Amino acid sequence: MTDPSVPAYVPSINTPGGVPSAPSANSAHSTAPQPYLFSMHTQPVMSAGKYLSKNGVYITGWNVSEYSGVPAGGIKHGSFFNNFAGIGLDLDMQRIAHIPGAKIHFLADDVAGQGRAGGATGSSWGFVSYYGNHNGFQVREFTWDQALFNNRLFILAGRSMPKGGEFDGSELYCMFPSFLCSVPTTLTVNGSMPSFVTSSWGTRFLYKPTEKTYIKTGIWEAEPWLKASNHNSWPGPDWGFDKAEGEYIPTEAGYRTNFTNDLYPRAYDLGFVYDTASYSDPLYNNHGQSRPLYGGTAMNRRGRTQLYLQAQQMIWKPDEQGTRGLILFGAANLMTSGNAAIKDGFVAGLFDWGPFASRPRDYFGLV
Numbered sequence: 431m432t433d434p435s436v437p438a439y440v441p442s443i444n445t446p447g448g449v450p451s452a453p454s455a456n457s458a459h460s461t462a463p464q465p466y467l468f469s470m471h472t473q474p475v476m477s478a479g480k481y482l483s484k485n486g487v488y489i490t491g492w493n494v495s496e497y498s499g500v501p502a503g504g505i506k507h508g509s510f511f512n513n514f515a516g517i518g519l520d521l522d523m524q525r526i527a528h529i530p531g532a533k534i535h536f537l538a539d540d541v542a543g544q545g546r547a548g549g550a551t552g553s554s555w556g557f558v559s560y561y562g563n564h565n566g567f568q569v570r571e572f573t574w575d576q577a578l579f580n581n582r583l584f585i586l587a588g589r590s591m592p593k594g595g596e597f598d599g600s601e602l603y604c605m606f607p608s609f610l611c612s613v614p615t616t617l618t619v620n621g622s623m624p625s626f627v628t629s630s631w632g633t634r635f636l637y638k639p640t641e642k643t644y645i646k647t648g649i650w651e652a653e654p655w656l657k658a659s660n661h662n663s664w665p666g667p668d669w670g671f672d673k674a675e676g677e678y679i680p681t682e683a684g685y686r687t688n689f690t691n692d693l694y695p696r697a698y699d700l701g702f703v704y705d706t707a708s709y710s711d712p713l714y715n716n717h718g719q720s721r722p723l724y725g726g727t728a729m730n731r732r733g734r735t736q737l738y739l740q741a742q743q744m745i746w747k748p749d750e751q752g753t754r755g756l757i758l759f760g761a762a763n764l765m766t767s768g769n770a771a772i773k774d775g776f777v778a779g780l781f782d783w784g785p786f787a788s789r790p791r792d793y794f795g796l797v
Contacts, residue, residue, distance in 0.1 A: 475512075486525030490537070491517040500550040508550050512543035514627075517568065535588075537570040539627050570594075570629055584636040593618060594626035594649055596634065597680040598701055598738050602759055602781055606797050608756030615764035616775030620736060622652040622707035623678050630656065631671070641691060645682040652707035676707030676732070684740075696743040700725055704734040705707075711769050734768030754784030 456767040482489065492515065499509040518537035523529040542565050564683040568734035573588035583644070595601070604611040612626065623630075632650030667673075684699025708730055711761040715726030740761045761777040779797030 433498045446530075446649070457599065467753075473745075488520040489518070489627070491515075492522065496543075503759070504551040506550050510544045510550075513541070515540045518571070520687060524541070531581070533575040533577055535571050535573045537572075538568065539570045540567040541565055541627055543679060566627075568628055570627060572629070583640055584638075586634040586636070586648075588631070589629040590632050590650075591623070591626050591649060592630045592632070592680050593623050596648075597646075597682050597703070598740065598763070600697070600740065600742060600759065600761075602742065602757065602779075602795075605795050606779075606780065610777070612760050612762050614738070614775055614777050616765075616772045617703070617736070618691075618736065618747070619772050620765060620770035621678065621703065621705045621734065622654050622655040622676060622709060623650065623705075624654065628656040630668070630674075642687050643683075643685050645681075645683045650678040652676040652678045652705065654707065655716030675775065676705065677782070678707070679704040693750060694744040694747070694755075697740065697742050701738045701740075703734075703738070705734045705736075705768075706732065708732040708736070712771050713769050733772060736763060736770075737766050738763045754787070754790055755782075757781045757783065 436633060452696070456539065479489075494514045496512045497509065498512070500507050502608060505616040516537060516539040518535070520536075521534040523532035523534060525545055551706040571588070571590050573586050573590050576585045576587075577583070590596070593613055595603075597689065598613045598617045600757065603613065609615075618625075630653045632648055634648035636644060636646040651671065651674045653668060653673050654675055656668060663697045680701060680703045682699050682701035686697040686699075687695045689695055709732070710728035711721075711731050712728070713721060715721045716729045717724075717726060719726065720729060740759075742757060744755050744757045744760040747753075752784075757780065759777075759779050759781065763772075764771050777797065779795065781796075784796045785792060785794055
């Protein structure tokens with residue numbers, strides 16, 4: 431219930447439980463045997479997992495390694511390696527300490543390798559699926575998650591990051607990992623908050639007036655220093671408030687359905703971001719002149735605002751009761767005050783989940 435405003439079109443890649451639907455052998459969330467190289471679904475592992483979950487303890491983790499090479503063309507030839515790993519723990523405090531509606535989330539991640547191929551290809555764009563601001567091992571989340579008033583109000587407080595899809599996000603975006611994951615590029619580039627692999631102190635409030643509607647807002651410590659190489663956030667020197675340079679305050683209201691309450695799931699939302707941190711103006715120097723023409727030191731400015739809109743809709747299904755189908759989606763990010771590297775950004779795409787009945791887990795996407 432505290433997941434970001436995503437319509438749950440695809441199996442979740444970042445939260446337990448996946449899509450709330452009725453899986454079958456022929457659905458997009460197939461229960462048929464899968465061709466894994468190996469499986470941890472052995473009796474000892476399953477027994478240990480059941481014992482932990484019975485006592486309110488849930489373990490999560492992953493490791494993604496990628497090797498890339500430039501064998502021809504570009505500026506020079508070479509190979510690159512990138513690794514992204516995470517390990518986490520979720521604690522159900524209702525079972526552990528009899529605190530109704532309470533959970534503790536902990537997640538640490540490690541980024542290593544080269545996430546930009548500019549030295550070889552000449553491109554400044556990312557070329558790997560996962561990359562943060564820098565190499566480093568840090569706490570990604572350490573929060574208390576409290577549900578109140580019969581699961582209408584949720585308060586998340588501690589170390590977290592709003593750019594991981596919590597605001598202006600969609601799980602569809604992470605199906606295009608080297609380009610869009612997990613929020614539109616404009617939100618990633620414009621603003622004082624660093625990459626999603628880091629975290630700072632913050633609090634988020636989520637209110638659900640109805641099953642399908644929500645309003646949420648939050649305030650985070652804007653800490654650009656987190657972009658520094660390997661800031662050792664374990665907990666590290668950034669766990670104080672002395673490096674804060676402002677506040678990052680996003681607000682979002684939306685309508686969201688999933689396969690349990692809508693044959694054709696959809697999600698629409700409107701959001702606004704107020705960023706009070708100081709930043710270097712990308713256009714003007716400290717004399718108010720154009721930096722491309724006259725050079726000089728960038729003008730120091732404070733405060734930026736951004737408006738965003740998102741829309742996603744499943745428009746066609748081969749089986750009305752199934753979960754395979756075609757989805758249209760789009761987003762717009764508009765800077766409403768302050769100067770930024772990207773004034774306005776737009777996203778448009780389509781996604782076909784399970785295009786062939788015989789291969790229900792395949793997908794085709796264009797963005």
